[in-house]
Structures are given as C-alpha cells and as structure tokens.
Amino acid sequence: MLFKVALESLKNRRSSVLLTIFALTISISLLLTVEHIRQQAKVSFTRTVSGVDLIVGPRTGSLNLLLFSVYHKGSVGSSMEYSTRALLSQNKNVEWTIPVSLGDTHRGFTVLGTTNDFFQHFQYGLNQPLQIVQGRAFAASNEAVLGATAAKKLGYRLLDGIVLSHGLGSVSFKQHTDFPFKVVGILAATGTPVDETVHIPLQGLAAAHGAKNHTQKSSFTKNIHADKHDHDDEHGHGHGEYHSSAEHQFSSIAPNPKYPLSQISATEPISAIHVGLTNPVAVLSLQQKINQNQEIPLSAILPGIVLNELWQLVSFIEHLLLGIAWLIVVSSCIGLATMLLASMRERTKEIAILRTLGAAPTRIFFLLQIEALGIVLTAILISLMSVTGMLFLLQNWLASTLGLYLTLNLFTLSTSLILLGILAVTCICTLIPAIRGYQDALTNRLQ
Amino acid sequence: MDKLAAIHIQDCHFAYTPESPILHIPSFIVEAGTTVFLRGPSGSGKSTLLQLCTGMLIPQQGQISILGQTISTLSASARDRFRATHIGVVLQQFNLIDYLSVQDNIKLAQHFAKPEALDKHPDYLDELLKALHLSQNILQQKANALSVGQQQRVAILRALINRPKLLIVDEPTSALDEAAKTGFMEMLFRLQHLTDCTLLFVSHDMRLTQGFDQVIDLADINHIATSSMSTAHTGITTAKIKTAKGAQ
Numbered sequence: 001m002l003f004k005v006a007l008e009s010l011k012n013r014r015s016s017v018l019l020t021i022f023a024l025t026i027s028i029s030l031l032l033t034v035e036h037i038r039q040q041a042k043v044s045f046t047r048t049v050s051g052v053d054l055i056v057g058p059r060t061g062s063l064n065l066l067l068f069s070v071y072h073k074g075s076v077g078s079s080m081e082y083s084t085r086a087l088l089s090q091n092k093n094v095e096w097t098i099p100v101s102l103g104d105t106h107r108g109f110t111v112l113g114t115t116n117d118f119f120q121h122f123q124y125g126l127n128q129p130l131q132i133v134q135g136r137a138f139a140a141s142n143e144a145v146l147g148a149t150a151a152k153k154l155g156y157r158l159l160d161g162i163v164l165s166h167g168l169g170s171v172s173f174k175q176h177t178d179f180p181f182k183v184v185g186i187l188a189a190t191g192t193p194v195d196e197t198v199h200i201p202l203q204g205l206a207a208a209h210g211a212k213n214h215t216q217k218s219s220f221t222k223n224i225h226a227d228k229h230d231h232d233d234e235h236g237h238g239h240g241e242y243h244s245s246a247e248h249q250f251s252s253i254a255p256n257p258k259y260p261l262s263q264i265s266a267t268e269p270i271s272a273i274h275v276g277l278t279n280p281v282a283v284l285s286l287q288q289k290i291n292q293n294q295e296i297p298l299s300a301i302l303p304g305i306v307l308n309e310l311w312q313l314v315s316f317i318e319h320l321l322l323g324i325a326w327l328i329v330v331s332s333c334i335g336l337a338t339m340l341l342a343s344m345r346e347r348t349k350e351i352a353i354l355r356t357l358g359a360a361p362t363r364i365f366f367l368l369q370i371e372a373l374g375i376v377l378t379a380i381l382i383s384l385m386s387v388t389g390m391l392f393l394l395q396n397w398l399a400s401t402l403g404l405y406l407t408l409n410l411f412t413l414s415t416s417l418i419l420l421g422i423l424a425v426t427c428i429c430t431l432i433p434a435i436r437g438y439q440d441a442l443t444n445r446l447q
Numbered sequence: 448m449d450k451l452a453a454i455h456i457q458d459c460h461f462a463y464t465p466e467s468p469i470l471h472i473p474s475f476i477v478e479a480g481t482t483v484f485l486r487g488p489s490g491s492g493k494s495t496l497l498q499l500c501t502g503m504l505i506p507q508q509g510q511i512s513i514l515g516q517t518i519s520t521l522s523a524s525a526r527d528r529f530r531a532t533h534i535g536v537v538l539q540q541f542n543l544i545d546y547l548s549v550q551d552n553i554k555l556a557q558h559f560a561k562p563e564a565l566d567k568h569p570d571y572l573d574e575l576l577k578a579l580h581l582s583q584n585i586l587q588q589k590a591n592a593l594s595v596g597q598q599q600r601v602a603i604l605r606a607l608i609n610r611p612k613l614l615i616v617d618e619p620t621s622a623l624d625e626a627a628k629t630g631f632m633e634m635l636f637r638l639q640h641l642t643d644c645t646l647l648f649v650s651h652d653m654r655l656t657q658g659f660d661q662v663i664d665l666a667d668i669n670h671i672a673t674s675s676m677s678t679a680h681t682g683i684t685t686a687k688i689k690t691a692k693g694a695q
Contacts, residue, residue: 001558004551005544012546349541355503356538358531358559360524 002363006370009350013343017375020332020339024379025386027332028422031325032387035418036410038318042311044405045071048192049274049303051123052098053283056088056290057272059297066306069100069272072110072193079269082202084296086266088275093282096121098274101205104164106198109150111164113205113270119145121276124192134158135185139255141203141262144181148189149196149399156183158253162198164208179208184253191405202264275300329422333429336372340433344440351440361441365434372430373423380419384410452512453479453613453645454500459509461495469495471670472509477661479514479612482639482646484656487665489618493649496665497617500647501534502526514612531559535606535644539618542602543590550586553605560609575604578638595622599631607642614639617649632658 010017049070057065058078067073085099098121101113112118116137119130135158137145146156156162160183181200189195200208277283283302290300351364391408398404454477462468469492477483487493498504499511502518503526511519514533518526530536543552553572576583579600590598599619606614616635620628636658639646648659656662 001555005547005555008544008546008551350544353541353544354555355527356501356530356536357556358527358529360527362524363559 002367002370005354006367006374009347009367010371010374016339016343020336021375021379021382023335024329024332024376025382027325027328028379028383029387029390031322031329031418031422032383032410032415033390034321034325035415036387036391036412037404037406038322039412039414040406041314041404044191045310046307047125049123050125050127051121051276052274052303053277053280054275054287054290054300055272055303056084056275056298056300059299062299062301062306063310065272065299065301066303066310068102069274070193070303072102072112072197079271080296080298081266082264082268082270083266084298085270085273087296088273088290091286093277093279093286094275095278096276098122099202099270100272100274101202101268101270103271104166104205104208106150106162106164107154109147109154109196109198110193111198111200111205113200113202115202115264118199119187122194122274124190124194128190130190130194131188132185133188135183135253137185138201138204138261139184140257140259141201141207142179142181142256142259143184143201143204145185145187145199146183147187147193147195147197147199150198151183151186153396156186158183158186164198164200166209179204181208182256184255195405196399201261202268202270203261204259206265206268207259330425330429333376333422333425336375336426337429337432340368340372340430341436344433344436347437348440351437355441359441361438364441365438368434368437369427369430372426372434376423376426380422453477453481453514454647455510455512456499457510457512459499459506459511461499461504461506468671470499470506472496472668473670475663475668477645477647479645480643481660482636482658483648484659484662485647485649485665486651486653486656486662487649488651491665492669492671493617493665496669497536497615497649500615501530501536503530527559528561531556532561532609533611533613535609535611535614537599537602537606537614537616537619539621542605543593543598545591546589548587548589549593549601552590552601553586553608556605556608571610572604572608574641575607575638578641579604579634596627596631599623600634603635603638607638607644610642610644612644613647614642614644615647615649618651620650620652620655628655 055065055069057069058080060077064074068075079101082099085097088094088097096117098114098117100118102110104111104113119132119137123129132145133148135145144162146154150156154162161180162183163180181204187194187199275286277286287300287302290298354364354367355361388408388410391406395406395408398406454475456472456475458474459470459472460468461470485493485496487496495504499506499519500513502513502521505511505519505526509519510517513529516529516533518529521529543549544555547555573583576585581597581600581604585593585597585601590601593601599622602619603616606616619635620631623631632655635646635648648655
C-alpha cells in the first residue's frame with residue numbers, strides 16, 4: 001500500500017519527477033559509461049597479447065613499439081632487416097619468433113605481413129591460441145588469412161581476391177593491383193586487433209611492393225606478370241608438391257604453385273619481431289643484451305610491463321573521469337533530495353491525513369525513501385538500457401577507430417557495486433527530506 | 448465504569464511549552480454508545496484535545512483511556528495502531544489524499560489497522576455507500592474530482608470502514624451549505640445508529656446540537672482555556688501583556 005501511495009504521489013507530481021529522473025539518468029549513464037569503458041579498455045588492452053615474452057623492433061620508444069606492433073596504432077619510423085630474426089633465434093633461450101611487417105592496408109584494415117609462425121605461436125587473452133575457423137594458413141605467397149571482423153565487414157569468403165593499398169589510410173591512391181591476394185583462411189574472433197587485420201605472408205608483401213623497393217624483385221615480379229592471365233582458373237589446380245608448408249592439414253584449398261613460400265631475403269624490412277622464450281627467467285638479460293647491442297640499433301620490450309606503464313599514464317585520467325562522474329551523480333541525488341524537500345510544504349496535509357489514519361512517523365520516513373529509491377531505480381533502468389543501446393551502436397566504431405573491444409554486458413561486479421553505491425547515496429541524500437517528513441509527522445496538528 | 452466509557456480523561460494536563468499550558472481537564476467522560484456535541488470555538492484547545500483522544504499527543508500529566516484502553520501509557524506505534532483500528536476521524540477538511548482514488552483512500556485506512564480487525568463482511572462497504580447516498584462508481588474516482596459534499600461523505604465512510612467504536616468528527620460541516628448540512632447530520636446519525644459507535648462531534652455551530660445525547664462546552668471542562676485565550680501563540684501574548692501590566 002505504501003508503494004501504491006508513493007507511486008500515485010510521484011505521478012501526481014510528474015513534471016518535477018520526470019525532470020529529476022532525466023537529470024539522474026544522464027548522470028548515471030555517464031558514470032556507467034565511464035566505468036564500463038574504463039574496465040573494458042583495460043581488459044581489451046591487456047588481453048591483446050599473451051604468451052609473447054619480448055617484442056623486438058627498431059630503436060624507438062617502448063610505448064611506441066608496443067602500440068605499433070600490437071595495436072597497429074601510430075608508426076615506427078624505421079624498420080629492421082629480416083636477418084635480425086635469425087640473429088635472435090641463435091640465442092639458446094629463444095623458442096620461437098614471429099616477424100611482423102606493417103604499413104599496408106586493405107580497405108581500411110591493417111595488413112600484417114608475417115609467417116605461419118604467427119598462427120602457431122601468437123596468443124591473446126589467457127594464453128588462447130589463434131584459431132583458423134575456415135580454410136587454412138599460408139601455403140603460397142599470394143594468400144591471405146583474414147581476422148574475423150575484417151572478413152565479416154568486407155563480406156569476404158574463402159577464395160575471394162583482394163588487392164592491397166600502400167599506407168595506413170582507409171583511402172589510398174596507391175594500390176598494389178599487380179599482386180592480388182586470395183583469401184585462404186578466416187580466423188575465429190578474438191576481440192583483439194587481430195580481428196581487424198588482413199594477414200599475408202612476408203613473401204607476398206614483398207611481391208606486392210614489387211620491384212621499386214627491393215633488390216629481390218626478380219623472381220616474384222616475373223611470376224606476377226606471367227600469371228596474371230591465369231589468375232582466374234587457379235582454383236581448379238591441385239598441386240600436391242606445395243605440402244612442404246607446415247599447415248598442410250588445412251589444405252582443402254590448393255595453393256598456387258606459381259607463388260611459392262620461398263626463402264625470405266635477409267634484407268627484407270620488417271617492423272617488429274615477437275619473441276617467445278623457452279626460459280622466461282632469461283627475458284631481462286636478453287632484453288638488456290638487445291637494447292645494448294652496438295651493431296644494430298634495436299629496442300626490446302616486455303609487453304606486460306609496457307602495458308602497465310601505459311595504464312599508469314591513463315589511470316590518472318581514468319580516476320579523474322570516474323571522480324567527476326561520481327560528483328555528477330551525487331549532485332543529481334542532492335537535486336532529488338531538494339525536489340522532495342520542496343514538495344514537503346505541499347505535503348504536510350497529506351502527512352497529516354496519513355497520521356490520522358494511524359500511519360506511524362516511520363512510515364512517512366519510509367514513504368519518502370521509497371519515492372526517492374523509485375525515482376533512482378527508474379533512472380538506473382533507463383540508464384542501463386540507454387548505455388547498452390549506445391554501446392551497441394558505437395561498438396563497431398570504437399573497435400575500428402580506437403581498438404576498444406567492448407562487451408554489451410554492463411553487469412560486472414564493479415558496475416553492480418556502483419549501482420549499489422548510487423542507491424546508498426540516494427538513501428543518504430533523502431535522509432534530509434525523510435527526517436523532515438518524520439518530524440512533520442510527529443508534530444503534526446489535525447488542522 | 449472505566450470499561451464502559453468510550454473516553455475517560457482524568458486530571459489531564461497538557462502544554463506544548465511549559466510556560467503556556469493549553470489544557471487542564473480534571474474529568475471528562477463520554478459514555479460508550481452515546482452521541483456527544485462538544486462546543487469549542489477554534490483555538491480553544493479543541494484540536495489539542497482531539498489529538499490527545501486519538502493518541503497523537505500524550506498528556507504531561509493525567510490519564511486518558513479510550514474504550515477502556517489507557518492510551519497515554521501505550522508506546523507510540525501501539526497508539527498509532529490503536530487509532531487506526533478503533534478510532535474513526537473526520538476533519539473539517541483535508542480528509543482524503545487528493546491523488547488517490549476513493550477506493551485507495553479507503554484501503555489506506557484498512558492498511559494501517561490491525562488485519563484481524565478488518566471487516567470481512569462484503570456487504571459492509573455497500574451498506575455504507577447506500578447510507579451515504581454514494582454510488583458504486585465513485586470508488587474509482589480520484590478524491591480531488593469529488594465535490595466538497597462528496598468528499599466529506601467519503602471521509603465518513605472511510606472513518607467507519609474499520610468499524611471503529613469511537614467516531615470523532617471535527618467541524619465536518621463548515622464547508623457545506625445549509626441544505627447539505629442538514630442532510631449530512633441526518634446521515635451521520637443514521638450511521639452512528641447503524642454501526643453502534645460512540646460519536647464525539649466537535650463544532651462551534653450551536654445550531655447543530657439537535658439530536659445529541661449530550662452537549663458539552665469545552666470551556667466548562669477545561670480549567671485553563673477560555674475562548675479569548677486560545678492557542679499557544681496568543682496565550683504567550685496574553686501572558687506577556689499581563690506581565691507588562693503587572694510591571695506597570
């Protein structure tokens with residue numbers, strides 16, 4: 001009955017109640033958004049790379065190297081030679097290495113030149129390996145393996161042909177039309193930048209860049225020109241001899257023999273090398289050794305540590321934003337209390353009636369608390385729906401432009417705690433009008 | 448005799464502030480089942496007396512028994528419960544909560560009463576409606592959509608819904624015109640007879656005394672208040688004037 005009275009009473013004062021709900025909804029939405037993005041950004045950033053002990057790149061800032069090699073953001077001015085990989089592999093603690101080369105795009109998606117080691121060794125989240133859900137890994141140099149989002153957004157399926165563009169813009173005037181690629185594999189979604197990436201073999205990248213940059217142009221460019229004509233009928237050819245590739249278990253699609261995964265030239269420029277160690281204890285000494293190498297200017301970073309540094313930088317802003325959001329929520333709650341307090345003047349009559357009917361002063365106190373909580377719960381519900389809706393709409397944009405992979409599920413432990421916190425703040429702020437109501441009820445006169 | 452009295456006040460003192468006492472009633476008894484007209488102009492301590500009788504205030508001294516229950520010694524919540532269950536109150540105005548329907552206003556009265564005291568008889572409400580010349584569909588209407596006369600009749604209905612043994616009515620007719628007043632008083636007596644409750648009717652309008660078993664002037668039972676020295680506020684003013692005169 002008290003709930004009914006509260007509801008009818010709120011309905012009776014609907015214009016001020018609706019305004020209050022509106023103000024609260026804005027502030028709660030803001031708080032939820034800040035908190036959600038804060039959490040998710042951290043999760044999304046830290047889950048991007050796992051199992052990689054060391055990232056080695058040309059001499060640059062550690063943050064820069066991490067952002068470039070893992071998140072594909074920013075740029076590393078220089079590159080290093082492919083031969084560095086062999087040099088690293090000589091170290092007895094090194095178990096595996098993944099060379100990566102960046103700089104090209106395909107219709108806005110990053111193109112990553114690498115080797116099949118990438119699919120074998122790269123991990124994300126909690127040591128989850130990459131999974132090719134359709135097709136197979138590279139078996140020829142003109143093949144591409146797509147990240148889940150890239151495949152979905154571009155509408156590509158296996159055996160579709162793609163052409164790379166030079167540079168990291170989504171619009172590029174320089175197209176590597178001479179060397180088209182063929183989609184042979186699609187990766188499972190990971191919620192990391194891998195989803196937004198087109199993976200091609202290093203040999204293919206070199207061929208696409210063609211004669212201009214490389215001394216090694218000879219064989220590839222010749223091949224390309226020779227094979228341009230029979231590009232279309234290559235599906236039918238089944239050539240068993242290319243099963244030298246480690247990934248031949250996927251080979252329902254036959255590789256084109258004209259584009260072999262030949263030896264990569266030692267001078268082929270690459271952007272970074274992901275390194276996995278047999279003995280993780282050796283990581284610091286190896287890092288030091290690489291960083292202090294006089295002959296080749298290299299940088300080696302521990303991804304976990306640099307990620308932490310990154311978060312240290314961000315956490316100040318993160319806490320500031322959260323603090324501001326909380327202040328806005330508190331001020332809205334005070335606004336709510338003010339609204340209730342202002343309504344007390346016109347409600348003395350109502351309180352007198354309730355008292356006459358035998359309502360204890362505590363009931364009046366709870367009536368006001370119920371009204372306030374009702375308003376805030378409504379605002380919370382609207383906020384949850386609007387934030388979820390907003391995230392749903394912005395999800396793709398955030399993923400492709402900021403590399404933020406957000407889930408739509410707002411109900412984490414910390415958001416639940418925040419919602420409880422909001423309710424607590426409400427109860428505290430409403431104490432003022434509720435106590436006022438209680439006192440009115442105690443001293444109320446019949447007339 | 449205590450058990451028989453609906454209201455039994457003994458040597459009751461009350462003051463909001465110690466320096467300005469409002470009431471001192473050596474003895475006031477309303478026999479159960481009777482109808483009593485209590486004359487008291489506004490500001491004579493009448494409202495205070497009613498609040499004492501309904502347990503919303505307790506005297507600083509003395510004893511108040513309602514329906515045999517000494518309410519001045521009950522806890523605050525027990526007094527509230529007692530009022531909700533056993534006493535029906537109709538005031539001059541502001542009886543109904545505007546934004547609730549008539550039905551919800553009635554339910555509210557039942558809500559605060561002891562559940563076991565609720566009248567389970569399904570025809571009781573209809574009986575009351577009929578006696579008050581109210582139609583069934585008034586139940587769905589919002590209280591603020593009713594005329595003043597209808598509001599007062601609904602207030603009576605609501606006051607009686609828990610079958611109280613004591614009905615306290617305070618200036619219920621002041622907002623009504625002459626014709627409506629007569630009709631209202633007739634209904635009130637009929638309902639008092641129907642429900643067999645004790646009726647304490649408070650008014651300053653001596654034209655309404657007809658039909659009551661007893662007519663009492665508040666000034667006769669209250670040894671402090673006079674009609675000239677009325678509320679706490681004017682009491683203080685008078686006291687000040689007196690001292691000022693004394694000083695001269």
